[in-house]
Amino acid sequence: xxxxxxxxxxxxxxxxxxxxxxxxxxxxxxxxxxxxxxxxxxxxxxxxxxxxxxxxxxxxxxxxxxxxxxxxxxxxxxxxxxxxxxxxxxxxxxxxxxxxxxxxxxxxxxxxxxxxxxxxxxxxxxxxxxxxxxxxxxxxxxxxxxxxxxxxxxxxxxxxxxxxxxxxxxxxxxxxxxxxxxxxxxxxxxxxxxxxxxxxxxxxxxxxxxxxxxxxxxxxxxxxxxxxxxxxxxxxxxxxxxxxxxxxxxxxxxxxxxxxxxxxxxxxxxxxxxxxxxxxxxxxxxxxxxxxxxxxxxxxxxxxxxxxxxxxxxxx
Numbered sequence: 072x073x074x075x076x077x078x079x080x081x082x083x084x085x086x087x088x089x090x091x092x093x094x095x096x097x098x099x100x101x102x103x104x105x106x107x108x109x110x111x112x113x114x115x116x117x118x119x120x121x122x123x124x125x126x127x128x129x130x131x132x133x134x135x136x137x138x139x140x141x142x143x144x145x146x147x148x149x150x151x152x153x154x155x156x157x158x159x160x161x162x163x164x165x166x167x168x169x170x171x172x173x174x175x176x177x178x179x180x181x182x183x184x185x186x187x188x189x190x191x192x193x194x195x196x197x198x199x200x201x202x203x204x205x206x207x208x209x210x211x212x213x214x215x216x217x218x219x220x221x222x223x224x225x226x227x228x229x230x231x232x233x234x235x236x237x238x239x240x241x242x243x244x245x246x247x248x249x250x251x252x253x254x255x256x257x258x259x260x261x262x263x264x265x266x267x268x269x270x271x272x273x274x275x276x277x278x279x280x281x282x283x284x285x286x287x288x289x290x291x292x293x294x295x296x297x298x299x300x301x302x303x304x305x306x307x308x309x310x311x312x313x314x315x316x317x318x319x320x321x322x323x324x325x326x327x328x329x330x331x332x333x334x335x336x337x338x339x340x341x342x343x344x345x346x347x348x349x350x351x352x353x354x355x356x357x358x359x360x361x362x363x364x365x366x367x368x369x370x371x372x373x374x375x376x377x378x379x380x381x382x383x384x385x386x387x
Contacts, residue, residue, distance in 0.1 A: 073114050075147060078140040080107035081119065085137060088126050164193040165356045167364075168204035168216025168346075171265075172298050172314075175321030176233070176343070177217075177367055184363055192356050199296075200268040208346060214357040215347040217364055219273040229344040232368035235375060237274065237339040238319070238332040240302065241311040250336035257287030262310035264301045266294035277339050278313060306330050315341065316375050343368065 084093040084104065094101040112119050117132040129137075169177070174196075182194055198204035201218040208216050209226060220231065239251040239259075251259070256278070265272040279289045292310050295301050299322075301312045306327050319332060345361055347353060353361070 073111060075144060077107045077111040077114075078143055080104045081111055081133075082137070082140050082144070084108055084120065084127065085129055085133060090127070163191075163354060163356050164195060165354070165360050166195045166197055166213050167357070167360050168198045168207055168213040168218070169196050170201045170204060170217070170219060171199045171296075172318055173217055173343075175298075175318045176371055177364060178321065181363055181367060185360060189356065189359060192359075194360075200265055200272060202268055202271045205346070208348060211348070211351070214351065214353055215345060215361055217343055217368070218346050220342045220344050221273070226348060227346050228349040229346045230365070231342050231344045232365045233317070233343045233372045234340055235315045235317045235343065235372075236334065237277070237313055237341065238316055238334055239311060239313055240305055240319070240330060240332045242306055242308045242327075242330055243311070244331065246311060247331045247333045250334045252336055253281045253285035254287060256313075256335065257282045257285065257289065260310045261289075261291040262293035262295060262301045262304045262312050263291040264295055264298045264312075264314075266296055269294065273341060274313070277341070281335070281337070281339060302326065302330070317371055320371070320374065 080093060080097065080099075083096050084090055087093045087096055090101050090105040090108070094104045097104065108119060115132070115136070117136075118130050119133040119136065120127040120129055122128075182196075185192060185194060197207065197213060198216065201222075204213070204216045204218050205222060205224070205227065207213045208218075209224070217232070220229070239246075239256070241247055246259070263269070263275065263278075265275060269275045275289075282289045293301075293304060295304070298314055298318055302314065302322070304310050305312045306329075313335070319326070345364060347357075347361075
């Protein structure tokens with residue numbers, strides 16, 4: 072059987088005029104190159120070179136073979152480029168899991184970046200709460216996701232990408248004079264989001280543990296599904312809320328100036344992580360999405376860290 076390696080050794084020998092020159096060009100030992108040419112002659116039942124002095128002279132058979140050997144190697148190179156171009160173009164559908172408020176961290180800019188770089192990709196952002204998203208991920212309905220920690224599941228591989236602080240938000244400046252303690256939090260008129268997930272939501276559980284540490288219970292006055300509604304109720308002075316610094320940063324241009332925030336004491340943080348099943352082979356498109364998510368989250372984390380210690384208006 073004629074091989075590409077044999078053809079490559081033949082063409083290099085033809086160009087160099089000797090096995091020694093071909094071996095130097097290819098980085099092989101001289102006997103290895105001459106053996107490949109000998110095998111090619113055997114397969115073709117033809118003599119390709121004749122020795123003249125210390126060099127080689129191609130035969131008519133070699134001249135006849137040359138264009139076909141060159142075309143065969145060129146075809147293989149073109150095939151490699153074609154396969155590589157498919158990977159570079161990136162097509163297909165990416166189903167990526169997100170919790171509801173992740174859009175304040177990633178926003179439509181994530182989709183814009185992705186489609187601008189890889190217009191052949193279709194994107195589906197799926198999910199409402201990290202608990203739901205994690206379940207979809209375990210069942211193989213999603214390739215990857217960004218979720219809130221912690222959770223205990225060795226069937227999921229995680230990469231933390233952002234640590235964010237929970238803060239107390241109010242339209243009443245008198246409630247923003249000092250950091251809010253667990254006892255004050257228990258007594259505050261609160262509106263909290265994620266009502267459908269209140270028993271499992273990581274934020275709700277962290278707040279409940281904090282209040283319980285002071286011997287109280289977390290009993291919000293109002294419960295809603297989404298953070299925007301909670302902040303709207305807070306802006307009207309009907310209740311106060313607790314949310315993430317990143318959310319306030321993402322909504323800065325939409326929140327009224329009289330809405331402010333102070334930290335909780337002791338401080339409460341949440342960590343967000345990229346997650347995927349360790350046994351799943353991520354598509355090239357999914358890897359691109361993960362890299363964009365990680366980069367955006369890292370940039371936001373830098374911004375939030377730079378702003379720590381600057382409580383006040385919603386645009387802080």
